[in-house]
Amino acid sequence: MTGRVHFIGAGPGAPDLLTLRGCRVLKESQLVYVAEPYDQIFAELLVGKEVRIPFDYYFDELISQVDEQLKSGNIAFLIPGDLTFYSPFQALLDHFSAVAEVIPGVGTANAASARLKKTFDLPGVCNRAIIASPRTLGDDNAPTISDLAAPGVALLIYMNNLPLDQLVADLRTGYGEDVPIAILHRLCLSGEEIVSGSLDTIVAQVGDRDFFNLKTADKRPALTLVVVGKTLDTSVDGSWWDYRRDHIWKFRSGVEK
Ligand SMILES: C[S@@+](CC[C@H](N)C(=O)[O-])C[C@H]1O[C@@H](n2cnc3c(N)ncnc32)[C@H](O)[C@@H]1O
Structure with missing residues (x-):
């Protein structure tokens, strides 16, 4: 394996909620695994790339395919929202852990x-x-x-x-x-x-x-x-703010009391 596997948090669905880092890595990736509706949402960023749907494959099939693809360079998975909760990609991450990088996204x-x-x-x-x-x-x-x-x-x-x-x-x-x-x-x-x-x-x-x-x-x-x-x-007034100013914030070093 020579390449790296990037798991890019794609955010909830608005293209401009992709992080700057996610966007940069996506632009640099020639082969991207992405499922619906993210293939349409990020269509502009996917032009000219090889795009595959991860859920078209059984796990072992996907692993062998990615192993082969990594011989030619980096690949990316666009993952819905963010990895933190309810992500089906953990088994892949565990398998490719040594060459994997996760880019956080905006979660739901x-x-x-x-x-x-x-x-x-x-x-x-x-x-x-x-x-x-x-x-x-x-x-x-x-x-x-x-x-x-x-x-x-x-x-x-x-x-x-x-x-x-x-x-x-x-x-x-x-x-x-x-x-x-x-x-x-x-x-x-x-x-x-x-x-x-x-x-x-x-x-x-x-x-x-x-x-x-x-x-x-x-x-x-x-x-x-x-x-x-x-x-x-519930709407809150400023009393909690003032309490913290009195008890915490005004004791920051270098701040006039
Ligand atoms: C398999 S989980 C993936 C969650 C993802 N890891 C995240 O951080 O958003 C899919 C669930 O996330 C929630 N979800 C994901 N995208 C959503 C969206 N755009 N609007 C509302 N709920 C969403 C729904 O509850 C959906 O059933």
Whole structure:
């Protein structure tokens, strides 16, 4: 092997949310593995390159192919969002670890926070944020979504596969009260839809829309993120800011008190 394998975090779907480093490495790569919809999103940056779809191959097939390709130079994988959460690329990374480099991207959680204009932890309101997916909570020993939902929790639910009324009922049990919820569908992509409401209103607000691909033959998780928690409808005043200025920031060395 002479080349390197770059795993480039592609961000949530807006081309200008690719990092400068990701963009540079992508431009330098002659062979790029990229799945839909990123092949269309980054079409301009992919002109003249050999483009392959990683999910067209079984793992061993893909490994042998990449091994061969590395004899001729570097290759890149454009990975959805960022590697940090729910990335299917870990086995490849482990295999090519010695010649691999990961370039961070803007994850869906970051894009959701930006779109909602809310931080997901907020002192006194949400003292923890939990990232989970009902798809990976399947086995007997794992907690359920209602075990994870609790007062003080901001919950980020990826790849939901529960019918919305069931998900909401589980969340209601965990939180023990009505709390704000936002459903972010195809963030930064064409057809983006964001529905903000509360556990008591969201089912009626969503109506017949199939945000989780539950009524189609398509087995892929829908590009939909669910965010729940009181931080979504809480506004804060400047008292926390002033408290930190009094107790922390004004004691920085070199700063006049
Ligand atoms: C296999 S995971 C990949 C997540 C990815 N590693 C990331 O950082 O965004 C796919 C899930 O991420 C969420 N997701 C990815 N892109 C999204 C988008 N543009 N809008 C809303 N949710 C998205 C959805 O929950 C989707 O089912």
